[in-house]
Amino acid sequence: MSVPEADDVRRVTVIGAGTMGHGIAQVSAVAGLETTIVDVEEEVLENAVEKIEGSLGQMGVEDTDAVLDRIETTTDRRAGLADADVMIEAVPENLDLKEEVFSDADDVMPEEAVLATNTSTLPITEIAEATDRPESVVGMHFSNPVQLMPIVEVIRGEETSDRIFEFAERFAERLEKTPVLVEKDVPGFVLNRINYAFWSEALRRVDEGEQEPKAIDASVRRLGFPMGPFEILDFSGLDMFLLAAREMRDHGVSVNVPDVLEELVDAGKHGMKTGEGFYEYPEPGEYSRVSIPRERRFEFNPLYMMASATNEAAWLIDNDVTTREDIDTAMQIGMNWPRGLLEFADEYGIDRIVETLEELHERTGWDQYEPHPMLERMVEDGRLGLKAGEGFYDHEFESETFDTITYERRDFAAIITLNRPSKLNAMDETSWLGLRAALEHAAEDDDVRATIIRGAGNTFSAGDDIAEMQGWETADEGSTYFDEVALPTIETLRAHPKPTIALVDGIATGAGCEMVLLCDLGVAADGSRFGQPEATIGAIPPAWLTYGITTASKKEIMELAMTGDLLSASEAADIGLVNYAVDDGQAEDVARELARSTTAAAPQSIETIKDTWVGMENELFDAWLAYAVSELTALIQTEEGRHGLAAFLEDDTPRWER
Numbered sequence: 001m002s003v004p005e006a007d008d009v010r011r012v013t014v015i016g017a018g019t020m021g022h023g024i025a026q027v028s029a030v031a032g033l034e035t036t037i038v039d040v041e042e043e044v045l046e047n048a049v050e051k052i053e054g055s056l057g058q059m060g061v062e063d064t065d066a067v068l069d070r071i072e073t074t075t076d077r078r079a080g081l082a083d084a085d086v087m088i089e090a091v092p093e094n095l096d097l098k099e100e101v102f103s104d105a106d107d108v109m110p111e112e113a114v115l116a117t118n119t120s121t122l123p124i125t126e127i128a129e130a131t132d133r134p135e136s137v138v139g140m141h142f143s144n145p146v147q148l149m150p151i152v153e154v155i156r157g158e159e160t161s162d163r164i165f166e167f168a169e170r171f172a173e174r175l176e177k178t179p180v181l182v183e184k185d186v187p188g189f190v191l192n193r194i195n196y197a198f199w200s201e202a203l204r205r206v207d208e209g210e211q212e213p214k215a216i217d218a219s220v221r222r223l224g225f226p227m228g229p230f231e232i233l234d235f236s237g238l239d240m241f242l243l244a245a246r247e248m249r250d251h252g253v254s255v256n257v258p259d260v261l262e263e264l265v266d267a268g269k270h271g272m273k274t275g276e277g278f279y280e281y282p283e284p285g286e287y288s289r290v291s292i293p294r295e296r297r298f299e300f301n302p303l304y305m306m307a308s309a310t311n312e313a314a315w316l317i318d319n320d321v322t323t324r325e326d327i328d329t330a331m332q333i334g335m336n337w338p339r340g341l342l343e344f345a346d347e348y349g350i351d352r353i354v355e356t357l358e359e360l361h362e363r364t365g366w367d368q369y370e371p372h373p374m375l376e377r378m379v380e381d382g383r384l385g386l387k388a389g390e391g392f393y394d395h396e397f398e399s400e401t402f403d404t405i406t407y408e409r410r411d412f413a414a415i416i417t418l419n420r421p422s423k424l425n426a427m428d429e430t431s432w433l434g435l436r437a438a439l440e441h442a443a444e445d446d447d448v449r450a451t452i453i454r455g456a457g458n459t460f461s462a463g464d465d466i467a468e469m470q471g472w473e474t475a476d477e478g479s480t481y482f483d484e485v486a487l488p489t490i491e492t493l494r495a496h497p498k499p500t501i502a503l504v505d506g507i508a509t510g511a512g513c514e515m516v517l518l519c520d521l522g523v524a525a526d527g528s529r530f531g532q533p534e535a536t537i538g539a540i541p542p543a544w545l546t547y548g549i550t551t552a553s554k555k556e557i558m559e560l561a562m563t564g565d566l567l568s569a570s571e572a573a574d575i576g577l578v579n580y581a582v583d584d585g586q587a588e589d590v591a592r593e594l595a596r597s598t599t600a601a602a603p604q605s606i607e608t609i610k611d612t613w614v615g616m617e618n619e620l621f622d623a624w625l626a627y628a629v630s631e632l633t634a635l636i637q638t639e640e641g642r643h644g645l646a647a648f649l650e651d652d653t654p655r656w657e658r
């Protein structure tokens with residue numbers, strides 16, 4: 001049998017002129033192919049041609065008449081198929097009906113013809129059994145609306161020949177679509193399986209009353225998705241999704257259909273098309289963008305949805321159904337994701353994906369959450385994603401140590417970690433010098449677009465190393481330390497030419513809190529604490545008293561400086577010390593998202609923004625910073641200072657506390 005080359009195809013027959021059929025016929029005629037549309041009634045066919053005409057106009061297709069001239073219609077299926085090179089079947093999702101169509105096609109179509117089905121849920125292999133040429137049958141799963149959606153899943157049935165499978169791939173390209181190759185006839189193919197896995201965790205949260213759709217939609221949108229899961233479900237029809245989920249379940253896929261979905265569909269709330277689903281719409285069929293409150297975007301951690309979808313992706317890859325690249329193409333092109341699923345998985349870290357799956361499995365007992373062995377192997381092999389330079393993909397990665405400071409470049413971000421956890425990451429001379437070297441290293445690397453500063457263990461930094469300070473015997477020693485060690489590092493941090501982001505998970509006190517203040521942006525995990533308790537041990541916080549003015553009010557500055565009280569993460573966000581306080585283990589993710597957001601700005605613009613800010617601060621505060629630092633070095637040498645530092649180190653209460 002000789003299969004035509006995709007470029008040699010002349011005549012295509014589309015069976016079914018409904019939602020999908022008329023769209024497929026349109027892209028076929030636009031691609032220059034003689035196109036016949038078959039349906040059971042003339043009226044449906046007339047309607048379909050009218051819709052095509054309207055759509056061509058809307059899309060600004062030139063020479064509409066020539067496109068329409070290439071379209072013929074008929075209610076005589078066998079006649080319509082008789083001399084076609086390719087059939088694309090798009091009749092309702094009913095196996096008997098599809099078998100009838102394929103049996104006719106088998107009877108009348110030329111020997112070398114290609115028989116494709118647009119089924120969403122039925123096995124290609126079963127449909128092919130209706131013919132005596134199952135090797136010529138292939139799945140071509142278009143997405144709705146066909147005219148606009150640039151993706152086609154090309155599915156190999158058990159008997160589909162290589163030539164036909166390759167033909168379908170090329171033919172999809174000829175129709176100006178991007179093919180995603182599905183090498184095995186698995187229920188749900190690739191898109192529906194991953195969509196189900198991605199959305200199911202969102203649905204479960206709502207089903208169990210843990211979350212509201214708006215909070216989840218806001219959280220997913222924050223990653224750059226044009227719509228959240230509930231918006232998409234409403235848009236594409238809850239009934240369709242329920243059908244697809246049930247079909248997958250009935251074909252042996254581990255699928256949990258949430259009650260909330262059944263209830264909405266039973267109540268006739270199918271989404272936008274009925275005027276109500278998870279949200280309400282002005283009229284049935286009239287779409288209006290749902291107002292999703294941006295301020296709720298940190299209420300849910302999208303990692304849970306990503307972990308579930310990644311588990312499904314691992315199954316698909318491990319079973320040779322498709323490739324990581326095709327999965328990522330499918331999600332980016334087919335679902336408008338800002339990046340591919342497996343790119344996200346690498347960003348979150350495969351270890352965290354596995355831990356999250358374990359947590360979900362423990363919580364629900366659902367099989368779908370049992371971590372796939374492929375992911376566990378990746379963790380064992382250290383292929384953890386961005387943080388290891390290798391995960392599903394290879395990434396730019398560099399790791400360096402500057403004494404107590406570790407430096408990593410993960411793709412476009414430098415991650416600087418204050419790494420003295422046994423001393424609560426207290427900043428001794430070595431640490432200040434290491435931090436300066438790490439910052440300079442990041443500054444010199446043009447590929448670094450943002451720098452994140454964090455602490456190891458459950459601390460950001462408890463500030464200067466008091467034991468080291470206590471060792472100074474003269475004020476001169478203190479002056480030298482500030483002039484040559486701490487202050488030049490502070491200057492390097494302030495003048496760093498890239499956005500600096502403080503990622504706080506734990507204690508940030510004293511110089512630790514001042515470093516957060518001096519970063520451009522900040523994120524704090526719930527449970528973090530911020531404070532400037534220097535005066536409680538007879539010292540003062542020089543940067544807080546000066547640069548702090550650009551962030552906090554006098555009352556806030558004085559309260560922290562004079563009481564030694566600690567602020568919670570949300571209080572720190574309220575006074576502007578960090579941008580966001582987030583829970584659910586998301587601080588690291590939000591810091592990374594912030595880093596990525598800053599890459600929207602041109603590097604030179606960032607530098608100028610920072611120069612302006614630093615210049616302004618210098619003008620305002622230089623003299624007073626110098627004054628405060630020299631007073632600090634003197635204070636430490638006084639009787640009060642010596643007593644305070646000693647009391648701190650001995651865990652004792654200084655005598656002035658009442």
Ligand code: NAD
Pocket residue numbers: 015016017018019020021038039040041044077089090091092093094097118119120121141142143144
């Ligand atoms: P539809 O109901 O809108 O259209 C089906 C058309 O087939 C109707 O016009 C009907 O009159 C016609 N028809 C029925 N019996 C026929 C026959 N014996 N011969 C010729 N025509 C016949 O359905 P649809 O949404 O276009 O779906 C068609 C196929 O595409 C289904 O397999 C579906 O699973 C699949 N699909 C649908 C979507 C979607 O979003 N709607 C997306 C991808 C794939």
